[in-house]
Amino acid sequence: MMQTHSRLMFVELFVTEVMKLAEKGASSSQIIPFITFVLGGPGSGKGTQCAKIADTFGFAHLSAGDLLRKEMSSDSVNGAMIRDAIKEGKIVPSKVTVSLLCEAIELSKNHKILIDGFPRSDENRISFERITGREPDMVIFFDCPEEEMVKRVLSRNQGRIDDNIETVKKRLKVFSKLNLPVVNYYSGRGKVHKINGVGTIEEVFEKVRPLFASLSRSLQDGS
Ligand SMILES: Nc1ncnc2c1ncn2[C@@H]1O[C@H](COP(=O)(O)OP(=O)(O)OP(=O)(O)O)[C@@H](O)[C@H]1O
Ligand SMILES: O=c1ccn([C@@H]2O[C@H](COP(=O)(O)O)[C@@H](O)[C@H]2O)c(=O)[nH]1
Numbered sequence: 001m002m003q004t005h006s007r008l009m010f011v012e013l014f015v016t017e018v019m020k021l022a023e024k025g026a027s028s029s030q031i032i033p034f035i036t037f038v039l040g041g042p043g044s045g046k047g048t049q050c051a052k053i054a055d056t057f058g059f060a061h062l063s064a065g066d067l068l069r070k071e072m073s074s075d076s077v078n079g080a081m082i083r084d085a086i087k088e089g090k091i092v093p094s095k096v097t098v099s100l101l102c103e104a105i106e107l108s109k110n111h112k113i114l115i116d117g118f119p120r121s122d123e124n125r126i127s128f129e130r131i132t133g134r135e136p137d138m139v140i141f142f143d144c145p146e147e148e149m150v151k152r153v154l155s156r157n158q159g160r161i162d163d164n165i166e167t168v169k170k171r172l173k174v175f176s177k178l179n180l181p182v183v184n185y186y187s188g189r190g191k192v193h194k195i196n197g198v199g200t201i202e203e204v205f206e207k208v209r210p211l212f213a214s215l216s217r218s219l220q221d222g223s
């Protein structure tokens, strides 16, 4: 896991890069965005915490699951395939998700981006890195016990087709087998901040806040 010193170092490097580009007159869409992947099991609180980070620190919140659900509800050629994958807790092919994410990053015009719930597998990760030519600047991992995640998902009550015990069991298996290797990969690259996802929503946010507060300060003063 990343130490405070190295975290500040990469934040400063990013800020310096953005400031250089801004001085050269680059438009906001030309400035390389600061990308944070937000990972964790089903119901670990990714979406809830991303919404709070976005509100508090001005990040764009791009949820891969929400983008896929929107695509599923449209008349797109991939609609039925996405529905089947979500219902079964399986991972949608990378080219579909990466293309939706790239479009959303471009449209957001924000240079501080949270990508919630992606990459779900090493194959997703490699595809994103190959297509965009870059890695995330930071990865947040919400660590939460299975019983707590199941309890939260089953009481979510938002009409999601995957919020049922059969699908949650499948999603938990996919999480261990395919999602965790992504966390381990970025952990080996010193990019992961592991947050204990147990506690009230506010208590968890208080553990997240310092990471983004130091980043925002650096962005404001350009140091
Ligand atoms: N710290 C918390 N304590 C109690 N309930 C929480 C907490 N965080 C989130 N919840 C609730 O648990 C449910 C799942 O949270 P959320 O949707 O943020 O999880 P998620 O990680 O995005 O899950 P998924 O991967 O299924 O989209 C929601 O109903 C949310 O209100
Ligand atoms: O990158 C992704 C993200 C999501 N999926 C599919 O969607 C569901 C729900 O995702 P949430 O992030 O929990 O909203 C997930 O179980 C997958 O089936 C995906 O394939 N790829």
Ligand SMILES: [Mg+2]
Pocket (backbone or CB within 6 Å): 046, 047, 048, 063, 065, 117
């Ligand atoms: Mg979510």
